[in-house]
Amino acid sequence: MSILVDKQTRLVVQGITGREGEFHARAMLEYGTRLVAGVTPGKGGEWVLDGKVPVFDTMAQAVEATGANCSVSFVPARFAADAIMEAADAGVPLIVCISEGTPVQDMMQVRRYLDQRKARLVGPNCPGLLSPGEAKVGIIPGHISVPGDVGVVSRSGTLTYEVLYALKLQGRGVSTCVGIGGDPVSGTSFIDVLQMFEEDPHTEEVVLIGEIGGTEEERAAQFVADRMTKPVVGFIAGRSAPPGKRMGHAGAIVEGGSGLALDKIKALQAARVRVAEHPEQIPELLGSRKAIPRRRRRAAKRA
Amino acid sequence: MKLHEYQSKQLFAQEGIPIPRGRVAMTAAEARSIAEELGGRAVVKSQVLVGGRGKAGGIRLVDSAEAAEDAATQVLGIQIKGLPVRKLLIDEAVGIQAEIYLGITNDRQARSPVVIASAEGGVEIEEVARREPGKIVRIPIDPLLGLREYQARYLAAAIELPREHWRDFIRIASGLYRVFHRVDATLAEINPLVVTKDQRLLALDGKMVIDDNALFRHPDIADMRDLDEEAPAEREARKYGLSYVRLDGTIGCMVNGAGLAMATMDVIELCGGRPANFLDVGGGAGSEKVAAALQLILAEPAVRAVLLNIFGGITRCDEVARGVLAAMEEVRPTVPFVARLVGTNEEEGRRLLAEADLITASSLMDAARKAVAAAQGPAPSLGASSVEGSVPA
Numbered sequence: 001m002s003i004l005v006d007k008q009t010r011l012v013v014q015g016i017t018g019r020e021g022e023f024h025a026r027a028m029l030e031y032g033t034r035l036v037a038g039v040t041p042g043k044g045g046e047w048v049l050d051g052k053v054p055v056f057d058t059m060a061q062a063v064e065a066t067g068a069n070c071s072v073s074f075v076p077a078r079f080a081a082d083a084i085m086e087a088a089d090a091g092v093p094l095i096v097c098i099s100e101g102t103p104v105q106d107m108m109q110v111r112r113y114l115d116q117r118k119a120r121l122v123g124p125n126c127p128g129l130l131s132p133g134e135a136k137v138g139i140i141p142g143h144i145s146v147p148g149d150v151g152v153v154s155r156s157g158t159l160t161y162e163v164l165y166a167l168k169l170q171g172r173g174v175s176t177c178v179g180i181g182g183d184p185v186s187g188t189s190f191i192d193v194l195q196m197f198e199e200d201p202h203t204e205e206v207v208l209i210g211e212i213g214g215t216e217e218e219r220a221a222q223f224v225a226d227r228m229t230k231p232v233v234g235f236i237a238g239r240s241a242p243p244g245k246r247m248g249h250a251g252a253i254v255e256g257g258s259g260l261a262l263d264k265i266k267a268l269q270a271a272r273v274r275v276a277e278h279p280e281q282i283p284e285l286l287g288s289r290k291a292i293p294r295r296r297r298r299a300a301k302r303a
Numbered sequence: 304m305k306l307h308e309y310q311s312k313q314l315f316a317q318e319g320i321p322i323p324r325g326r327v328a329m330t331a332a333e334a335r336s337i338a339e340e341l342g343g344r345a346v347v348k349s350q351v352l353v354g355g356r357g358k359a360g361g362i363r364l365v366d367s368a369e370a371a372e373d374a375a376t377q378v379l380g381i382q383i384k385g386l387p388v389r390k391l392l393i394d395e396a397v398g399i400q401a402e403i404y405l406g407i408t409n410d411r412q413a414r415s416p417v418v419i420a421s422a423e424g425g426v427e428i429e430e431v432a433r434r435e436p437g438k439i440v441r442i443p444i445d446p447l448l449g450l451r452e453y454q455a456r457y458l459a460a461a462i463e464l465p466r467e468h469w470r471d472f473i474r475i476a477s478g479l480y481r482v483f484h485r486v487d488a489t490l491a492e493i494n495p496l497v498v499t500k501d502q503r504l505l506a507l508d509g510k511m512v513i514d515d516n517a518l519f520r521h522p523d524i525a526d527m528r529d530l531d532e533e534a535p536a537e538r539e540a541r542k543y544g545l546s547y548v549r550l551d552g553t554i555g556c557m558v559n560g561a562g563l564a565m566a567t568m569d570v571i572e573l574c575g576g577r578p579a580n581f582l583d584v585g586g587g588a589g590s591e592k593v594a595a596a597l598q599l600i601l602a603e604p605a606v607r608a609v610l611l612n613i614f615g616g617i618t619r620c621d622e623v624a625r626g627v628l629a630a631m632e633e634v635r636p637t638v639p640f641v642a643r644l645v646g647t648n649e650e651e652g653r654r655l656l657a658e659a660d661l662i663t664a665s666s667l668m669d670a671a672r673k674a675v676a677a678a679q680g681p682a683p684s685l686g687a688s689s690v691e692g693s694v695p696a
Contacts, residue, residue, distance in 0.1 A: 078519055100585075103487050103517035104409055108446035111414045141615070141646050156562025158614040161646060162667060165614075182561060184411045211562050214411050237565040240572045241581070248546040248561025248583040250516060251411070278570045280668055 002131030002176040003151070003196040003203070004094060004122075005070060009135045012037040012062045012092070014073035014083045016048055016055060021074035024098075024139050025049060028072075031136040036066040059090035072096040072128060072137050080124055081106035088119040096137050097123035097187070104250065107185040114187065121187025125249070127157040127179035130164075140164070140177060148173015150286060151197035153190055154209035155182050155216070155251070159237055162279045163209060170283035175203040182211065182249030190220035198228050205231050205286050208273070210264055212238030213252040217264040225271035233285045234268045235276045236261045304513045305352045309392045310527050311509035314486065315493070318478035321471075322506050325394035331375040337393040338371030347374040350390040351383045352532045354427065359383040364396060389531055397507070398500030403462060404428050405476060406492035407444070407483045416444040416483065418454065418476065422462040424495035450480035471504045486524050487517030536599055543595040545584060552577025553607040553678045555600035555638075557593070559584050559618045567612045570667055576675035579606045584618070593626025594633065601634050608639045608678035610670055615646025622648075624655035631659060639677040643670040 011028065015021040016038025026049055029035045037054055044057030056062040059071065071087040073080060073096065080099040087095045102124045114121055122129065128138010133147035139157075145164040150172055154160040160179055167174060178193045180186055190208060197203045206228075210217035217236065224232050239261040241247050243254040254260055265275050274285040306314070312322045324341060327350070328334040338345040349361030356362050361383050363374035371393065378388055402424035410417040421439045423431045432439055440461040444450050455476035459469045475496065483491040490512040497507045518525040530538060540547035546561065550568075554576050558564035561583045568578040580603065584596050600609055613623050623644065643664045644652045656663075662677060664670030 077516065101516045103520075104489060104514050105416075105446065105484065105487050105517065108409070108414055108416070112445065112447045144646070154562075156560065156566075158558075158560030158618075159562035159566050161614045162563060162566070165645065184409065185414050209562070211565060216411075219412075235566075237562045237569060240568040240578060241565055242550065245548045245581070247548065247565050247581050250514075252561055252565070278573055278668060279566055280666055 002134050003193075003200050004176060004178065005129045005131050005137050006134040007034070009070045009137065010034050010036045010066065010068045011135070011137055012039060012059070012066065012068035012071045014039050014059070014071055014087065015075040016040055016053070017043050017046070018074055022048060024074065025053065027139075027142065028136050029053070031142040033135045033137065036068050037062040059086045059092065063090045063092060068092065070094040070096070070137060072098060074098050077101035077103075077124075081110050084110050084121060085113055088114055088117045093119055095119055095121045095187070096126070096128045097121060097181075098126065098128055098138055099123075100125040102183065104183070104185055107183065111185060111187070122178065123181040123183075123187060125183045126181030126186070127160060129176060129178050130174070131176045132174050138179065140179065144168060145177065146173040148175065149202060149204040150174050151193075151200065151203040151206045152177040152209070153193040153197070153206065154179050155190075155211050155249075156209055156237060157182070159279065160209060163207060163235070163282055166280045167207075167283050167286075172283055172286060175200060182251050184214065184251040190216050191223045194220060194223055194228060194232075198230055203230065205233070207282055207286070208232055208234045208268075210234065210236045211249070211252050212236070212241050212247065212254050212261050212264075213249070213259045215258060218267040221264075221267040221271040221273065224268075224273055231286075232271075232273045233276065233282055234265075234273045235279055235282060236264045236268070239265075304515055304518065304525075304528055306511040306513065306527060307350045307352065307390070307529060308348065308509055309350055309390075311491070311511040312506060314482050314511065315478065315506050315509055318482045320475050320478045320493070320506050321504065322509070323394040323397060325392055328375060328391045328393050329389070331372045331379065334375030334391055334393050335368045335372035338365065339368040341393065341395045343367045344396040345371050346394045346396050347371055347378055348392040348394060349378050349381075349383060349388040350392055351386045351388055352529065353384045353386060356383055361388060366396075386532060394507075397497065397505060399497045399507075400500050400502075401498040402495035403464070403497070404431070404494050405479065405496045406490065406494065407450075407479055407488075408490045408492075410443060413443050415446050416480075418442050418444055418450060418458065418480065420458040420462050422464075424497070428494065444480065449484065450477060452477065467502070468498060468504055475504060475506070482511075486511070486521055487514045488512060489514050536602065539595070540582075540599055543592050545582060545592060545596050545599070547596075547599060548581040549603070550578050550580050551605070552579045553605055554674050555579045555582075555603065555606040555609040556612070557582050557584060557596050557600060557609065558612045559614065559623070563612065563614060567610065567667065567671070570671040571610065571675060574668070574671045574675045576671070576678055579603055584623070590622055590626035590629055593623050594630035597627060597630035597636075598634055601636050601638070606638055608641065608674050609636070610674040611640065611642040611644075612667060612670055613644045613646070613652075615644070615649060615652075618646070619648040620644045620646060620652025621655060624652040628655060628659055641670050641674045641677060643667070
């Protein structure tokens, strides 16, 4: 079982006729995701992926015709904000934006726009979601993870795959993996996902993968300390990164003394999160503590 | 992308923010003639993209054109934090009564721009924040509405600016937000914004940082990039859409994904080595990009070994392998290579690399250990290796 996406998810791919869009749409379909439509302006009426998936010109048409309740966008970064707003305007409740390199001011406007609607954005600049055995929405390779009870939330892309793969090699399966993305302004935070995992009856333990820059991890640590009953294992990338240098992700930069890996690790440890020294150590740290009995969990939730 | 002081101030002036009279000089003779135009008294300011210019002797107050020429000669010869001074801004000298800080940046937590003001201008705002956090006023700006006039007025009142300057201050704050928004800045800062002895407000210094992701819609701003201020390797990297940062270790890294690239660097340090660089080949990296990346890494003489760590999602392992092979043909590397490929099209990638002389690794830890050993010891014998690291289908 899972959070956010499952077998009921009816997915529409924005930018389905592009190179990346088509490649990953096919992978999602082959994984078993209910891919009901694609959208590319100007290509409405075509059928793609061996004639299995209809293409529409607009999100409104796609939602109207197929009842899609989730979208994933592969459109070029300069059109990403527009694609997200179009999906929200069409009434899609869950919007996943894979596109990398969106201007930060665009995303700030998108966030304010989404605040006025009932839509959740995951990303941008993220690998998307994978609920193993249920649905794959995004670009996380399906074969590197199996169903299970570990919830994974991460700011990174390929580092997340590394962790999923390490979990699989140790026989640990995943309920849902959520890539929240590496940009300074994004739709879904660590705390949003931690809350969902805490409430999900099928998630027993949580893995949190963070990196340098910003204070998201520190706030997540505070949330774990105050509200979580399920054990959390963490990893923070960028201990070797020098301050003042942007490490690829627009969000991954240590500025003005905050955002250091060491500060994040300390904050997590203070919240009784076990922090791994390297990604492949994560499976060893899981399951090493007994989960808190359900009775106490409910008590904690009331508090 | 950082802008120079003179570029920032030109953008300010376009939005009606008053700036001192002045121009850019490339030579001491030009500095002299500009100072003459300004009436002799002038400030000679080095234009380099780092802070602390004053402390490094890069800013001189002069009271004659001759003195401006002398100062320019000296300043054009120095380096500030490793950057040679190539340009000077010669500004009129003004009598200063008070120095204010005014800046706009993005607040990640609030997911909106924030305007920051302080009566303590002229020093680094981080310094003020540490010493006297109460002296800093911050107001969030709604990204759909922009900075409202009442917000600017609130700032003026909060920093106890005399009322006669409020109207000018509001005009300047509004202009600063307009330019911040118009060019997709992540920072627009006037420090100091001065009250002159003759009771004018003037943006004495300016600093702007532009969101690289937005440069596609600002070709005029992109053209302002000072290529002299970039390390050649970083310039080359940008051309190929690679994200590259030079570091001071001996193990060259090529990784796909920023998070994994950082984690790879961390694991190298955990194993007792030092990374020579951060390099993210990005998503969907094709062979040409990979070849360019490899050349960048190998151009660094300190590199004693190369660690290639690819976990394919968007990136396809076979394309990376082809890029590596193409680059090896061209560069003929003499340092040992450690490769680990996992993910999309990995079988094909592994098959391709199996034909080349690579040290292979099954896990990240294994790869890092082998790279550290290879960088320390004599080059291990190559040839009889096959590529491991497979994911069971």
